Amino acid sequence: MIAFIDSPTGTTQGGASVLQNDAPLLDAYSQTVVNVAKKVSNSVVQIKVSGKKDPRNRQPNEGQGSGSGFVISSDGFVITNNHVVAGATKISALLQDGREFEAQVIGRDPATDIAVLKIYGDALKAVSFGDSKNLQVGQIAIAIGNPYGFQYTVTAGVISALGRSLRSEGGRLIDDVIQTDASLNPGNSGGPLVNSHGEVIGVNTAVILPAQGLCFAVSSNIAAQVAGQLIMKGRVRRGYLGIGGQLINLTDRIMQYNQLQTKTGIYIVSVEADGVAYNSEFQTGDIIVGFEGKPVSSVDDLHKLLIEDTIGRRSQVTILRNNLAKKITVIPGELK
DSSP: OOOOSSSOOBBGGGOOGGEEEEEEEHHHHHHHHHHHHHGGGGGGEEHHHHOEEETTTTOOOOOOEEEEEEOSSSTTTEEHHOOOOTTOEEEEEEOOSOEEEOOEEEHHHEEEEEEEEEOOOOOOOOOOOOGGOOOOSSSSEEEEEEEGGTTEEEEEEEEEEEEEEEEOSSSSSEEEEEOOOOOOOOTTTTTTETTTTTTEEEEEEEEEETTTSSSEEHHHHHHHHHHHHHHSSSSSSOOOOOOEEEEEOOOHHHHHHTTTTTTTTEEEEEEEOOOSBBOOOTTTTTTEEEEETEEEEEEHHHHHOOGGGTTTSOOEEEEETTTEEEEEBOOOOEEO
């Protein structure tokens, strides 16, 4: 049935809704984005790099590249993507207020595509991290960055999916990746993905160019953990199991039967052949729910447990195989 507008207020025939009723909703959404942009933009930096080598011919490229980053402490630590700064001979960071600083690389982690820079300036405004474990599909996601060199561009969308895996430039899988339809373009790399409170929930890292709305960010929990180690040690030493996994929900029946403390686990989608790690007891389809007696409910949990001390040491992993809990032995190697 065709509906006709019969009054200036927007009331339609046929029982259609009053258009004016949508106005407060649109205003609320717009106000959220505006407030977040105001809160976060002063912490976002444009990263300019030069002297990077062309991977095809290994010759220095005298032209400049660019990316994004964000300040995480008032004394000038900045997070960006590893691929933005890797191989650069000169790096600078430009703030929204026009100040430009030479940036020093504190540490890089190709495995998660996270890097930490240091700039020296006064009155630097830092952003805070949100807990990516609490994210839900459908909640608002706002990206701020410098696509194609256009400074402080804001795009908004929703979280499209959680628990994705993304292969880094070094060939390793980055787990617990956030998928969003907030538009990203070259130059957004390293910028923050934030929630409606202006908290960082992810570090924008990749986009599938031929597709529409397929954009990815490293979760804030992983980014914060990695950044802390880079600041303290300049590098990340971590155990490595040689598996690819994603988050999976467990049924109440499975939890009760196996007396599990977690409602989720890590579903193993691939197992690499033993190299630096002994992992031949894993099978595709296993679900990891524990490591060394500690519950594991997410990739974040496992990453936190695969610390430097686990490298080269026999460890017990609790898995579900055919819905039954069992323990297997692994020897983590060191992630290179």
